[in-house]
Amino acid sequence: MIPATFSAALLRGVRSRCPRCGEGSLFRKWLKPRERCPVCTMDLTPQRADDFPGYIAMIVTGHLMAPLIIALSVDYAMGPVGMLAIVVPLAIAMMIGMLQPAKGGVIATQWWFGMHGFVKERLPEVPAEDNRAG
Numbered sequence: 001m002i003p004a005t006f007s008a009a010l011l012r013g014v015r016s017r018c019p020r021c022g023e024g025s026l027f028r029k030w031l032k033p034r035e036r037c038p039v040c041t042m043d044l045t046p047q048r049a050d051d052f053p054g055y056i057a058m059i060v061t062g063h064l065m066a067p068l069i070i071a072l073s074v075d076y077a078m079g080p081v082g083m084l085a086i087v088v089p090l091a092i093a094m095m096i097g098m099l100q101p102a103k104g105g106v107i108a109t110q111w112w113f114g115m116h117g118f119v120k121e122r123l124p125e126v127p128a129e130d131n132r133a134g
């Protein structure tokens with residue numbers, strides 16, 4: 001079923017599910033999107049995530065690592081070797097772990113806003129009169 005809100009569609013994408021039906025898997029391999037959703041058969045070839053998931057992963061990782069680096073150097077007076085031994089593997093793991101959810105989110109965003117040849121789909125809006133108790 002088509003999600004009611006952008007955040008619902010985005011959450012489906014972040015969880016590597018088709019943003020339209022929420023059931024079919026979005027990826028054939030780790031970062032290789034399917035050509036069609038296996039459940040609702042939506043065409044996924046218009047997606048153009050390009051480098052954007054990588055930038056999202058770098059920005060989020062950088063913002064999460066900065067306080068850790070500051071805490072390790074100020075509070076624990078850790079030297080550069082110990083710092084690199086902790087920070088570099090952690091940053092690599094975080095970025096690798098974030099790539100697929102970020103790409104799913106980018107594809108879901110492109111689908112929701114009808115970008116790059118995706119068909120913009122919305123549930124029909126409920127008129128205000130129907131919300132009143134009667």
Ligand SMILES: [Zn+2]
Pocket residue numbers: 018019020021022023024037038039040041042
């Ligand atoms: Zn689907």
